[in-house]
Amino acid sequence: MSARQDEFERVAMCHMRSLLRVARRLTSGSSQAEDLVQECFLLAWRGFHQLREGTNTRAWLFRILFNAFYAQGRKRRRAPDTVSLTADVSAPVSSLSRRVPPLDESVEVARALAALQLDHRTVLLLAVVEGFTCSEIAEILGVPVGTVTSRLSRARQAMRMRLAPKAAGAAWAGKEQG
Amino acid sequence: MNCTDIWQLAPLYLSGELDSARTEQFAAHLRTCDACAREIGQQQAFDSLLQAGVLSEPIDSATVERVERAVERMVRRSIAAESRRRVLAVAGIAATLAVAAFGIRMASRAARATIAPIYTAAAFDHRIEIVDGQPRKWFTDPAAIEGLARSQGIAESAVYALAPAGYRLAKAKVCLLDGRLFLHLVYANAAGNVSLYLRRTDRVRSVHAETRGKEHVAGFQEHQLTAVVVTEQPGDAAERLARTAFAIL
Numbered sequence: 001m002s003a004r005q006d007e008f009e010r011v012a013m014c015h016m017r018s019l020l021r022v023a024r025r026l027t028s029g030s031s032q033a034e035d036l037v038q039e040c041f042l043l044a045w046r047g048f049h050q051l052r053e054g055t056n057t058r059a060w061l062f063r064i065l066f067n068a069f070y071a072q073g074r075k076r077r078r079a080p081d082t083v084s085l086t087a088d089v090s091a092p093v094s095s096l097s098r099r100v101p102p103l104d105e106s107v108e109v110a111r112a113l114a115a116l117q118l119d120h121r122t123v124l125l126l127a128v129v130e131g132f133t134c135s136e137i138a139e140i141l142g143v144p145v146g147t148v149t150s151r152l153s154r155a156r157q158a159m160r161m162r163l164a165p166k167a168a169g170a171a172w173a174g175k176e177q178g
Numbered sequence: 179m180n181c182t183d184i185w186q187l188a189p190l191y192l193s194g195e196l197d198s199a200r201t202e203q204f205a206a207h208l209r210t211c212d213a214c215a216r217e218i219g220q221q222q223a224f225d226s227l228l229q230a231g232v233l234s235e236p237i238d239s240a241t242v243e244r245v246e247r248a249v250e251r252m253v254r255r256s257i258a259a260e261s262r263r264r265v266l267a268v269a270g271i272a273a274t275l276a277v278a279a280f281g282i283r284m285a286s287r288a289a290r291a292t293i294a295p296i297y298t299a300a301a302f303d304h305r306i307e308i309v310d311g312q313p314r315k316w317f318t319d320p321a322a323i324e325g326l327a328r329s330q331g332i333a334e335s336a337v338y339a340l341a342p343a344g345y346r347l348a349k350a351k352v353c354l355l356d357g358r359l360f361l362h363l364v365y366a367n368a369a370g371n372v373s374l375y376l377r378r379t380d381r382v383r384s385v386h387a388e389t390r391g392k393e394h395v396a397g398f399q400e401h402q403l404t405a406v407v408v409t410e411q412p413g414d415a416a417e418r419l420a421r422t423a424f425a426i427l
């Protein structure tokens with residue numbers, strides 16, 4: 001194994017779980033998610049020699065993941081914008097339920113997340129689950145920071161509308177237009 | 179800050195991206211506005227719920243290992259394809275390196291016309307200076323050889339990096355091939371000698387290989403270097419050295 005491969009394992013492959021976790025919720029099946037992550041790592045490997053020291057490798061990998069995802073969508077012209085509830089939730093949850101009975105709450109969350117439109121689901125996953133900052137997300141998705149923050153606000157509202165309709169945004173009704 | 183500012187800045191507040199002054203203004207508004215305070219509190223609570231919900235679904239190790247293995251396979255294939263591409267890209271003609279011991283059947287006419295004189299000169303130079311051993315002033319001290327390389331615009335590290343496996347750098351001088359100066363490096367082992375002629379160039383041209391009399395010659399030009407390998411050893415030694423040198427460059 002070359003030194004470059006060693007380095008790649010050390011700084012890139014260690015983010016496999018994060019990427020799978022997000023890819024699984026972008027695509028409509030776990031095999032599609034695995035294919036997407038594989039594609040992501042192949043592209044990452046090809047660009048690895050250009051990676052400058054000090055680059056946020058995790059954000060760089062997610063940027064590649066989303067580029068690959070959108071490229072696939074353009075190729076197929078049928079990327080699921082919203083994923084059907086049964087398709088998205090059944091795969092991860094059923095495979096999980098064989099091991100650990102999940103909390104009702106987390107099933108509800110998974111269902112609500114799966115029902116969100118793609119760009120809302122994307123920013124929530126990146127910000128809330130993966131802990132990226134808004135400027136990192138802007139980099140990853142190739143959009144302005146302002147677009148990220150307004151998507152995040154709307155996504156949070158939408159999520160709460162599904163989980164707790166009464167609690168959602170009564171105080172801020174209409175703010176998103178302002 | 180008013181309630182609209184809070185709505186707009188909430189994502190940056192929650193991700194900790196507001197500077198300290200604006201964080202303080204944001205917090206001050208929350209202390210005086212119940213509606214916004216409740217809203218931000220709920221957003222934080224839902225964020226925790228979402229995070230816990232998603233993270234509670236484990237990614238099983240079998241999946242991770244399957245993808246890791248697939249990625250490793252792809253990387254290995256990509257490395258193999260990359261080295262093939264490198265050879266082909268500069269070679270221009272797929273099989274030229276492989277015909278080193280057999281002649282020039284596969285070489286393009288253009289490559290023959292421009293490189294052939296250098297090959298003839300290199301083969302002749304190798305015969306009289308190395309095989310016949312006519313007296314010449316050679317540099318054998320490593321530091322002197324490195325200095326000589328630098329004077330020809332060639333990195334001293336290349337002198338060692340290009341040494342074929344099992345050969346040591348024996349000596350070097352500058353010589354004239356077809357009217358152009360080349361750094362002439364000689365690598366030796368018990369079996370014999372290999373001459374490597376290097377010249378800085380700014381043209382890209384294809385690989386070429388052939389036999390001149392008893393000398394087997396193989397060479398290539400990449401973006402900064404013209405390289406010609408000559409050996410009197412039979413078989414594919416010239417080809418192998420050209421291949422290795424090419425992979426290193």
Ligand SMILES: [Zn+2]
Nearest residue numbers: 180181211214
């Ligand atoms: Zn307010």
